[in-house]
Amino acid sequence: MNQDSSVRENKGPLEGKVILDLTTALAGPYATLLLAGLGARVIKIENPSRGGDSSRNNSPYVTADGLSVRRSDPDDMSVSMMVRGRNKESMTLNLKHPDSRQVFLDLARRADIIVENYSAGVTKRLGIDYDVVREVNPKLIYTSISGFGAQGVSGGDGKAMDTIIQALSGVMMTAGEPGDPPVRFGLPVGDLVAPMFAVIGTLAAVIHADATGEGQHVDVSMLGSLTSLVACEPFDALESIGIPLRTGAYVPRLAPFGTFRSADGWFAICAPTDTFADGALRAIDRPDLAADDKYATRDARVHNADELHDLIAAWAADKPLGDVLRAFEANRVPVAPVRDTAEAVRDDLVLRRHEVVPIVHPRFGHIDGLYGSGLPVNFSRSATDLSQPAPALGAHTDAVLAEMLGFDTAAIEQLHAEGVL
Amino acid sequence: MNQDSSVRENKGPLEGKVILDLTTALAGPYATLLLAGLGARVIKIENPSRGGDSSRNNSPYVTADGLSVRRSDPDDMSVSMMVRGRNKESMTLNLKHPDSRQVFLDLARRADIIVENYSAGVTKRLGIDYDVVREVNPKLIYTSISGFGAQGVSGGDGKAMDTIIQALSGVMMTAGEPGDPPVRFGLPVGDLVAPMFAVIGTLAAVIHADATGEGQHVDVSMLGSLTSLVACEPFDALESIGIPLRTGAYVPRLAPFGTFRSADGWFAICAPTDTFADGALRAIDRPDLAADDKYATRDARVHNADELHDLIAAWAADKPLGDVLRAFEANRVPVAPVRDTAEAVRDDLVLRRHEVVPIVHPRFGHIDGLYGSGLPVNFSRSATDLSQPAPALGAHTDAVLAEMLGFDTAAIEQLHAEGVL
Numbered sequence: 001m002n003q004d005s006s007v008r009e010n011k012g013p014l015e016g017k018v019i020l021d022l023t024t025a026l027a028g029p030y031a032t033l034l035l036a037g038l039g040a041r042v043i044k045i046e047n048p049s050r051g052g053d054s055s056r057n058n059s060p061y062v063t064a065d066g067l068s069v070r071r072s073d074p075d076d077m078s079v080s081m082m083v084r085g086r087n088k089e090s091m092t093l094n095l096k097h098p099d100s101r102q103v104f105l106d107l108a109r110r111a112d113i114i115v116e117n118y119s120a121g122v123t124k125r126l127g128i129d130y131d132v133v134r135e136v137n138p139k140l141i142y143t144s145i146s147g148f149g150a151q152g153v154s155g156g157d158g159k160a161m162d163t164i165i166q167a168l169s170g171v172m173m174t175a176g177e178p179g180d181p182p183v184r185f186g187l188p189v190g191d192l193v194a195p196m197f198a199v200i201g202t203l204a205a206v207i208h209a210d211a212t213g214e215g216q217h218v219d220v221s222m223l224g225s226l227t228s229l230v231a232c233e234p235f236d237a238l239e240s241i242g243i244p245l246r247t248g249a250y251v252p253r254l255a256p257f258g259t260f261r262s263a264d265g266w267f268a269i270c271a272p273t274d275t276f277a278d279g280a281l282r283a284i285d286r287p288d289l290a291a292d293d294k295y296a297t298r299d300a301r302v303h304n305a306d307e308l309h310d311l312i313a314a315w316a317a318d319k320p321l322g323d324v325l326r327a328f329e330a331n332r333v334p335v336a337p338v339r340d341t342a343e344a345v346r347d348d349l350v351l352r353r354h355e356v357v358p359i360v361h362p363r364f365g366h367i368d369g370l371y372g373s374g375l376p377v378n379f380s381r382s383a384t385d386l387s388q389p390a391p392a393l394g395a396h397t398d399a400v401l402a403e404m405l406g407f408d409t410a411a412i413e414q415l416h417a418e419g420v421l
Numbered sequence: 422m423n424q425d426s427s428v429r430e431n432k433g434p435l436e437g438k439v440i441l442d443l444t445t446a447l448a449g450p451y452a453t454l455l456l457a458g459l460g461a462r463v464i465k466i467e468n469p470s471r472g473g474d475s476s477r478n479n480s481p482y483v484t485a486d487g488l489s490v491r492r493s494d495p496d497d498m499s500v501s502m503m504v505r506g507r508n509k510e511s512m513t514l515n516l517k518h519p520d521s522r523q524v525f526l527d528l529a530r531r532a533d534i535i536v537e538n539y540s541a542g543v544t545k546r547l548g549i550d551y552d553v554v555r556e557v558n559p560k561l562i563y564t565s566i567s568g569f570g571a572q573g574v575s576g577g578d579g580k581a582m583d584t585i586i587q588a589l590s591g592v593m594m595t596a597g598e599p600g601d602p603p604v605r606f607g608l609p610v611g612d613l614v615a616p617m618f619a620v621i622g623t624l625a626a627v628i629h630a631d632a633t634g635e636g637q638h639v640d641v642s643m644l645g646s647l648t649s650l651v652a653c654e655p656f657d658a659l660e661s662i663g664i665p666l667r668t669g670a671y672v673p674r675l676a677p678f679g680t681f682r683s684a685d686g687w688f689a690i691c692a693p694t695d696t697f698a699d700g701a702l703r704a705i706d707r708p709d710l711a712a713d714d715k716y717a718t719r720d721a722r723v724h725n726a727d728e729l730h731d732l733i734a735a736w737a738a739d740k741p742l743g744d745v746l747r748a749f750e751a752n753r754v755p756v757a758p759v760r761d762t763a764e765a766v767r768d769d770l771v772l773r774r775h776e777v778v779p780i781v782h783p784r785f786g787h788i789d790g791l792y793g794s795g796l797p798v799n800f801s802r803s804a805t806d807l808s809q810p811a812p813a814l815g816a817h818t819d820a821v822l823a824e825m826l827g828f829d830t831a832a833i834e835q836l837h838a839e840g841v842l
Contacts, residue, residue: 149774207627227776344651355642
């Protein structure tokens, strides 16, 4: 929940929208997590015969005794599910069971949005693809996230794992120096960027549907999403005229610019302008160099970037990080410590803005130090919320069927007995 | 424009929405680029006294003679502006001139959305902050992208450059190995992720406004956006129980998994399951090892990850990349070449899906090899388009004032003469 405000409503901007969530793993569930955080009702449909979303079976788990690589109790829940399942309802439905189809279509009739991240072609085999669903609900938005797009690729897109997408997108060759090996990124950007575009596409389609009554299929590819970001600048065209992409810790064409080591930690400075560069030289006790031909202009600094970066590195190497930061700050040079992820996710400001939030187990509560993604948008009127613990598998099955479809207890019991639920 | 379809409309899902774009540099303009690609009318308001958006003055430029680090003709346009200015109209308005305020408010009265990425506090000083604009247009969505959030930070957020945000977010410590220096990412993720969340917040607020008539302020921070992604997994909690984040080229807990070198290029494989691992061992001509105690189970492979990775590395080192890829593919192991950005943005599938698109100069046309971000969402009914060349500074000033505000030629000329436009 965001901070209070006199005009604040206690509802998310998507309040009232119902989403059927057919996603598993990371890319799909992150999309529906964002939609849930915006106030949509997300009903996560899980296959009961395989223990639900594969994320439920990712080690490690939160147990009564804290974090553990193994689970021993039905209440133990994977950290992955605790993060990605927040603010969602869980119902079981075996989509391979012939009797499941009518239940699914009856739910689809009442939903506003479906999100799925099956491999291309699977929804068609299951008989729940967009062409089927649009017949029962023409206003519905049906969003598909796949490795390479809804048309599929030869050999299938089973290989659409984050590291494969990173490799193909060019992103691994944007860090390091020329000739260095590729740099695998520990943050799964391939898995995270596609769902963000899927949410953008879904919301744009909702705006269109609310205005016209017309739903549609929204097709987002992991490779296309990440590659579109890699194309934010025409890096190879720039290299052709001498502006290299891979320049390691420093960016010579913006010198002084890059990451440097102090006695007890790393820091980054960004000082490409005359004013900033002048401040940097004062910070390292060399105000005399501001008028030196070697550093007085941007062109000169670019030409002598190595020497300039060496000067800063030598000055900082034996000084405490705190002193280094203060020296640059006092001279109004953009500077920051390089933080590790543990420190970054505990940033007071970020926590206060709910961009990162504590993660809570439905039974064991908050485990000290366990944080997860918040919804990094602050609305002046609408609320956002990602504080509700992830549900146990099937926790809402009966309630959803009773409330949305009017099923009585006997009907629900029969579906359980038949293995449909 | 996306591929044709019998039900396809020739309009974007945001057709009819009018956006006043007060953004400069990268983070803000990327947000309005996405909104333009979705069909909104984006009117870019630029300060005439400083040559407009700073991106117009970023070297290199497209000239009549191709790409150049210097410009010599008024028609020369920076590559940054050519990419980020697409599908936008440009009008000049000097927001520091006292007579500009009424023009701005009259435009705001007719707009659906304003997007700005001034440093926190600047719109208030200019008298164009949300509290002012809501008075003339209560339904308007007013989206702010800043370094650390609309509340500002001590010392101001002038230092909110991508590398500073990367340093603070923890993202630099997700690549490399323990003890390695931070890894600066050449892709400006800090600048790119915040606008994606800003678009998500804007569209959600539009849905709310269309339903209720109530607009609001949408406040997105670069640091919060990127840190929320870093919190997608509780990396430090996982490290506390022996699951390290920084593991370099390989991921031992998923072995065999990582990037390897062939005779003529790098490749990635992801083979954590028994089936995939078995395929990998067959691919490297060691089917005998699939039954070996050292590699037969996932636990065993994790325990012997170094040896397993060394086996693969040794096998691949002297083989052509094509042969290596074919060997893994034949055994159904997820594998991909590690591509550089030049190859990645020319991927046939990605170009066909318009996730990356050719960049066109308004006068000199397409320069061979110049590609930029597309809108990586394919709608079955709505169109997307990012093919319209970026406008020259102020190209639409007179037309916007005449059409939207009914100004006649004399009134427009007077505003030009006074330095308002």
